[in-house]
Amino acid sequence: MADAVRPQRWWVAGGITAGLFWTAAKLAIPLLAAAAIDDGMRAGEITKVVTLTLAMIAVGVVQAVATGLRRYSAFRIALRTETDLRQRLFAHLQRLHFAFHDHSQTGQLMARANTDIQQIETVVILIPLTAASMLTMLGVIVIMALEDPVLALLALGVLPFLNIAATRFSNRIAPVNMQLQQELADLSGVVEETLSGIRVVKGFGAERLQVKRLEAEADSVLDRALAAARLRAGFMPLIDFLPTLSMVAILWYGGHQVLENQLELGSILAFNLYIFMLIWPLRMVGMLIAQASRASAGAGRVDQILATDPLVADRPGASELPAGPGDLRFEGVRFGYGPGRAVLNGLDLTIRGGEAVAVVGATGSGKTTIARLLPRFYDVEGGRVLMDGVDVRDLKVAELRRAIGIVFEDTFLFSDTVRENIAFADPEAPFEQVQRAARLSGADAFVTALPDGYDTIIGEHGFSLSGGQRQRIAIARAVLADPRVLILDDATSAVDPTKEHEIRAALGEVMHGRTTLIIAHRPATIALADRVVLVDEGRVVAEGTHEQLLATSERYREVLAQAETTGPTAVEAVP
């Protein structure tokens, strides 16, 4: 965190200087006021009163300028730190390997980049502000002690309790507020599902049942809200009460000291003003302590991510991808998604450049995994994967991936225009190229019919497309990259059977002159391949044409029949 603040050292220096001026100005005002009363008013010297009054105004101007500068620099530093940290986190996440993302939930990562970093920001704001406040506190103690140590002790003695109470309050209210938030979330859960399932609720006349559930949740909310109120009722009035005790002490003890001529009347006023000055700093220290413990937990979580090294990265001396036809070779490849979860057990497979091969296998056989090892989404645990004769781990990752076009099983489209989604690999691609890719993947016709054609916004927040349409955009996206190797991972599963033949024709054209790896289980899709490879328990168990395998392999027939009944949406067992 320290190195995140370093680039802003000038602001830090400026903030510290302003803080010093601010403290000095603040401390001077009560002294000036006291002097005006004692040396001016009580002595009957009006000119002195006026001079001191003007001096106070001048000091006030200094204080105002300093407070503006110190607040601005404190917040600026904190915001800069927050923004840079979030940027670093995002950049790091973008580069972390697939396996990391498999084990993380988006919501969790969002919380890291949002809530946790904000907690850190709050502390960064509080530190300089609290530092200046502590300095003020120190100054007040010194000035009061010099004036009258006993009175200082009496007046300031109760104030630490304010700090203790504030800290205790923060610590005790935080869990209650969290429970309250949880109960509120549960309550809104009941509301949401009741409204989503309103037809069921009404169809069965289950309104009263849902009302009962809601009332139970509302009672829990009430219970927690009252628990929070009880804590607040205990603490909040102390903010007024404890300083009032100080004022009583000043009036009584200070008053008697004045009567005995040990103290000037003006000091009574000055002491009261100093007490006011301390209330907020004391509370802030309490807040800082509570906030710091929350933030350190957050910082730990953020740091954990930043300390995770990307497992898939360029090796030192990684080479360029040599020119080649796109020969692929898997040699004794072993891989698993975790210890004891072996998926590939010594898989051997050779695919010649320009060949189209369908990989067929039951759920969990490892067929999708084969496609994921080639672009190094994961690295093999044993054996090698070669592209045009070079181990993929010896190649520059960016070059390797640029040479491979992949259509994922679950198509993800960005909330952007169709054009930008298709031109994802190369945002600079001219429109003709985008349109050509769309035509090749059978997307051009329906895209043209969209409200804004290629400029229609799609994705989660845009125009909603059917599963088949989404897949065709994804195919166009892969085609536009003009890859040496094309991977179709169950890429036509959501396409309406009546439209499938159109895509098949288009795909035939796309595949021409490229090495194509097709992960499929529909016979119609398998038919696109020159050759079929049957994978079972992480090994290639049979090869040949579709007809040959149908005729010779009992397992092949089983797998196809199984695919038929589990339906096209069956997802391979991957974490």
Place this chain on the structure above:
Amino acid sequence: MRRGWVEAGPVDEDEKLDREEARRVLRRLWRLLRPYRRAVYVAVAVLVAQTACLLAGPALVRYGVDAGLTENDGAALNRAAVIFLLVAVLGLALGRTAIWVVSRTGERFLRYLRARVFRHMIDLSTGFFEREKTGRLVSRMTSDIDALQELIAQGLVMFVQNALIFVGALVVIVSMSWQLSLAVLVIVPPVFVASRWFRRESNRAYLEVRESIGHNLATLQEGLEGVRVVQAFGRERGWIRRFRETNEAQYEANLETVRISARYFPFVEFTGVLGIAVLVGAGGVMVDQEIITVGTVLAFVLYLNNLFEPIQQLSQLYNTLQSAGAALHKLFGLLDTDPAVAERPGAVDLPERGALVVGGVSFAYGGGPPDTDGTVHPEGPLVLRDVSLAVEPGERVALVGPTGAGKSTLAKLMVRFYDPKGGTIAFGGVDLRDATLASLRERIVLVPQEGFLFAGTVRDNIRVGRAEATDAEVEAAVRALGLEVIFGAFPDGLDTEVRERGSRLSAGEKQLVSLARAALADPALLVLDEATSNLDPGTERQVERALDLLTAHRTVVVVAHRLSTAARCNRIAVVDEGRLMEVGTHDELLERRGRYARLFAAWDAGQARSA
């Protein structure tokens, strides 16, 4: 004295209420608060007393200084100190009481409001839910009521207290010395103006912050969800750049709020110092001319915070108040929406059994009273015209027809989700509009087959069919449909949590739960809306078997999307273009070579192709 700083969220410009609306909302709130009024009076009384305690302090200091110090009277000084201490302790007790009374009353009121709004919402007719977005309705129950909660927990006590302190302090200082008051009150207007400027500016800036955070989060989320695609196409740099744009925009928006407060707070601090300076300067002159005492000057300095702080605080609380007002306005709007389908006074229970007779029914969506926000829903075209159909007890009737023909609408009218615009629907001779809603929902049940699951166990979900059913009855319903093996195979059987990770139910299993609900409800007439989603063949067979067991020996109207389902019914009613075209058995209708025969031929061909 500086009290807690209230951070209110920004308020949208179009959400702010005008004066007249605000007055109406307040009047209505006051009516709703009727059962809580005594507590409100108590709270106000306590707050007034607490404020008096708070304001007594500086006055006692004045007494101590003038009667004690200036007159050299130690006893008077002691008196002042003891009273000050007692008043402080009393103030502490009153402060605690005030917060507790206000919070308890407020939270109980919210508990009442939540239940009331929810009950009202759930009783609204189906048409309302088809118009309104679920998200908007959910926010009535969540963010709107939460805004009120915020007000009660944080703002209400402070609002009243600050207002009382300001007015109280004003009265006290003027009564002490109107001359010195005049001198110090000159500073109040600038503070007031500056605070108003600050509220407006920071509200505007925070709205921008909120928006920029939204953009940034959206980019973040997309970058994370699409990270595999980004990496596969080697677009990491592009996305990092894209994130930098929204991230920096968030920074800029935040910095703008800092700039605004970096202008306001120096001004506020300066006016605080200026106040002291004016009091000391002007006070010095007045003391010299013996217009006031030194004690008065001291008291005034101590009162200074009681004048300035409330202005700042009230200005901040204004946002909380506005949000709460807007929230109440929307809640009242919802409470003002009357259910289009409601029970008539003097409604009777439906008989236990009987025929359902649809007589000359026509229907159009829309029409009815406008929404509370003034949206008018013009009546749409007729979707049903003069439909007549009788379903005898024990009969199974299928409604078939192309999409949009009106068959689902007819089913909804049969369970009184809507009332017909013309004609009548009666069960056992009683018009549905004359029946009690409870008996109607008990006798006639609509089952949307796409099973919607609520949080809870499978058993809880089946019990939605009949809330008071025993465990044994639930299990009997499961057995009656032959589902005990399938449900028994779940991790915890019927007690499996349906939403928990790893036990998510498939589409087919959800449909089975839905059918079990219907079996448990065991109504006199079952209206089934067949699922349109495709299942894999294995599950499809399970669902069909359960459906057969459910419909055997029951009176059933089924909206059939698969003609195989229709073929198994006693009679088939063909609906097209809002009219009943043909009624008869499967064989009769095939023989007639009309619409049904054509539909069936097309469907049959499709089945053959996909097989």
